[in-house]
Amino acid sequence: MEPLLEIEDLYAGVEGKEIIKGFNLVINPGEIHAIMGPNGAGKSTLSNVLCGKPGYKVTSGRVKFKGKDLLKMSAEERAREGLFMFMQYPVDIPGVSVTSFLKHAVNAVRKHRMEPELDTMEFIKLVREEGRKLGLTPEMIKRDVNVGFSGGEKKKLETLQMSVLKPDLAILDEADSGLDVDAIKIVADGVNALHTQDKGLLIITHYQKLLNYIVPHFVHIYAGGKIVTTGGRELALELEEKGYAAFVKDNQ
Amino acid sequence: MSKLLHDIKLIGDDIPWLKDMRSAGRDAFAVSGIPQPKAEAWKYTKPIRFFAEDFTPAPRGEGCLNPNKNLPFNACKIYFENGVFSSCDDDLPQGVEVLPLIEAIMFKPEIRGKIGALADVSKHPFAALNQAYLGEGVYIKVAAGTKVEKPLAIINHITADQELRQHSLRNLVIMDDSSQAEIMEYYCYDGELKSSYFVNMVNEIYISENASLHHYKLQSEAYKAAHIALNSVFVAASGEYKSFCLQKGADLSRNETKVILSAEYAKAEVDAAYIMNGWATIDTTTDIEHLKPFTQSSQLVKGVIGGQAKGVFQGKIHIAPQAVKTEGYQLHKAMLLSDEAEIDVKPELEIFADDVKCSHGAASGELNADQLFYMRSRGIGEEEARQILIDAYLNDVIAKIDNQEIRQFMSMAANPLKERE
Numbered sequence: 045m046e047p048l049l050e051i052e053d054l055y056a057g058v059e060g061k062e063i064i065k066g067f068n069l070v071i072n073p074g075e076i077h078a079i080m081g082p083n084g085a086g087k088s089t090l091s092n093v094l095c096g097k098p099g100y101k102v103t104s105g106r107v108k109f110k111g112k113d114l115l116k117m118s119a120e121e122r123a124r125e126g127l128f129m130f131m132q133y134p135v136d137i138p139g140v141s142v143t144s145f146l147k148h149a150v151n152a153v154r155k156h157r158m159e160p161e162l163d164t165m166e167f168i169k170l171v172r173e174e175g176r177k178l179g180l181t182p183e184m185i186k187r188d189v190n191v192g193f194s195g196g197e198k199k200k201l202e203t204l205q206m207s208v209l210k211p212d213l214a215i216l217d218e219a220d221s222g223l224d225v226d227a228i229k230i231v232a233d234g235v236n237a238l239h240t241q242d243k244g245l246l247i248i249t250h251y252q253k254l255l256n257y258i259v260p261h262f263v264h265i266y267a268g269g270k271i272v273t274t275g276g277r278e279l280a281l282e283l284e285e286k287g288y289a290a291f292v293k294d295n296q
Numbered sequence: 297m298s299k300l301l302h303d304i305k306l307i308g309d310d311i312p313w314l315k316d317m318r319s320a321g322r323d324a325f326a327v328s329g330i331p332q333p334k335a336e337a338w339k340y341t342k343p344i345r346f347f348a349e350d351f352t353p354a355p356r357g358e359g360c361l362n363p364n365k366n367l368p369f370n371a372c373k374i375y376f377e378n379g380v381f382s383s384c385d386d387d388l389p390q391g392v393e394v395l396p397l398i399e400a401i402m403f404k405p406e407i408r409g410k411i412g413a414l415a416d417v418s419k420h421p422f423a424a425l426n427q428a429y430l431g432e433g434v435y436i437k438v439a440a441g442t443k444v445e446k447p448l449a450i451i452n453h454i455t456a457d458q459e460l461r462q463h464s465l466r467n468l469v470i471m472d473d474s475s476q477a478e479i480m481e482y483y484c485y486d487g488e489l490k491s492s493y494f495v496n497m498v499n500e501i502y503i504s505e506n507a508s509l510h511h512y513k514l515q516s517e518a519y520k521a522a523h524i525a526l527n528s529v530f531v532a533a534s535g536e537y538k539s540f541c542l543q544k545g546a547d548l549s550r551n552e553t554k555v556i557l558s559a560e561y562a563k564a565e566v567d568a569a570y571i572m573n574g575w576a577t578i579d580t581t582t583d584i585e586h587l588k589p590f591t592q593s594s595q596l597v598k599g600v601i602g603g604q605a606k607g608v609f610q611g612k613i614h615i616a617p618q619a620v621k622t623e624g625y626q627l628h629k630a631m632l633l634s635d636e637a638e639i640d641v642k643p644e645l646e647i648f649a650d651d652v653k654c655s656h657g658a659a660s661g662e663l664n665a666d667q668l669f670y671m672r673s674r675g676i677g678e679e680e681a682r683q684i685l686i687d688a689y690l691n692d693v694i695a696k697i698d699n700q701e702i703r704q705f706m707s708m709a710a711n712p713l714k715e716r717e
Binding site: 095096097098118119120122123124129131134135136137138139140144145148149152153156205209 | 664667670671673675678680681684689691692
């Protein structure tokens with residue numbers, strides 16, 4: 045079975061500053077991985093490098109996504125191939141409705157997969173149905189992307205996008221930041237419902253709270269630009285108890 | 297003889313007042329010539345660059361075909377082919393009169409005194425040139441109390457196969473008391489994309505008491521063309537003039553709108569959008585005169601400028617001393633898509649009355665990189681994402697168009713990706 049994601053000895057950074065230093069990770073289909081790190085560990089840099097944000101430079105190493113060279117792909121190609129970035133700070137787009145935005149995105153992905161574009165009625169039905177599960181009303185779906193959305197609503201909208209785009213690998217970047225417990229549950233239920241044996245999840249988080257709801261198979265502690273410790277679910281709990289300092293120090 | 301002024305045989309030279317008007321136009325243009333870069337009203341647009349070569353009026357009958365451009369909206373169509381009246385749908389709504397201008401000049405003596413009265417040849421060089429060739433165009437009259445359901449579409453189609461032609465057209469629109477109508481002007485071409493021609497338009501529009509005209513325009517000329525238009529509008533008490541102009545073609549384009557709010561409760565809304573790439577200059581100039589109390593005007597103009605193109609907005613609001621309790625608002629916004637794109641904005645407020653509400657604003661920006669990336673991260677290609685954002689940017693001004701079909705048509709025209717679908 046081919047891994048979904050293979051990161052090999054990755055060095056990368058932004059604005060001339062090297063932040064990721066010798067990062068390795070393999071995610072196989074069906075696996076849920078969590079990367080936990082203290083502030084400033086380079087968690088955002090990692091997610092930005094993986095989704096191809098302009099400005100982030102890879103100096104060496106390899107990243108393969110479903111066997112293909114991820115680093116050679118543009119941001120949109122990565123999305124079309126089945127990579128999804130659940131953003132920490134989703135962006136407002138005044139003048140573009142959620143429906144229209146999603147329709148462009150879904151059709152771009154479908155076109156790439158040589159599938160016929162969805163017709164508008166079919167599509168609206170799909171978005172409404174998926175939105176309803178997340179507590180997003182038809183009225184909210186008609187609104188402009190993230191404009192006037194609360195923190196929780198923005199994360200629900202990220203979840204909605206994930207559910208209509210059906211990625212093979214989703215990267216959740218601080219998905220629980222700014223959410224109360226009820227909203228975390230809704231988002232987590234949404235994400236869990238999409239997780240199947242052929243898909244992968246990578247959760248990047250500072251706190252282990254979200255991992256109560258989306259239970260990982262592997263937990264990695266990330267510091268100084270690389271993974272310093274790997275364990276199972278229990279590692280996150282241990283980390284919560286002891287703090288990052290204990291783990292980071294052990295490995296220096 | 298000045299450049300652009302040519303001795304050609306014109307129909308109607310045997311009508312003394314028409315001949316006099318033409319002479320007056322010639323004389324005025326002979327004095328002013330093509331505006332020089334130092335002319336205040338043209339200092340950003342610099343039309344002289346376009347007229348290095350001369351343009352000659354088309355001989356009569358050249359390419360007088362019916363272009364039969366299909367419009368994706370329901371309208372009563374009036375066609376001009378290469379600057380010559382070609383045809384008009386025969387199912388004109390009741391109360392609407394449409395005649396080629398030259399026939400109106402011959403058979404409607406009452407229009408004498410209306411033509412040329414609004415477009416002042418001493419202030420507008422190109423209107424003077426237009427008057428020198430006066431005769432082509434359309435006369436539209438909407439009878440008192442008539443509410444026209446279908447828009448009247450004036451389609452000016454150029455078969456761009458003749459180099460260096462100039463086309464002077466003048467439309468005279470008379471809206472009698474309490475009448476309502478919509479007029480759409482559509483400028484388009486077929487043939488050589490790079491053909492150089494010059495369209496010189498003047499619209500003179502009279503809106504009587506309590507009448508309302510919604511005036512739409514799409515300028516989609518060939519890339520190397522020049523399109524210069526003056527819309528001169530007179531609004532009587534409680535009358536309304538509402539316009540929207542999208543300029544997206546030509547190398548040199550100007551849409552100038554002068555509105556005189558002559559009596560109480562007269563109202564004007566002058567909205568516009570422009571979208572331009574390459575090396576073109578695209579100019580939106582407005583001049584709203586509030587002469588009496590309780591008059592209102594508003595303007596929203598939005599532009600998207602890329603390549604090395606230049607956008608110009610000049611907006612004047614004049615409030616006369618007795619025009620108290622008036623409102624005048626103006627907002628211009630532009631989005632620059634490249635480092636070499638340029639916009640020049642000149643708002644002018646001349647307020648001589650107390651107790652008025654008046655404001656103007658201008659803003660410029662560029663495409664938001666975070667929005668662009670957010671869309672790309674969802675699989676939307678960069679080109680498409682840019683176009684979606686441009687669309688969203690122009691959305692609020694296009695939304696000002698009341699007629700839904702025309703609004704859709706304009707929205708398509710502003711978005712080349714949609715046009716392809």
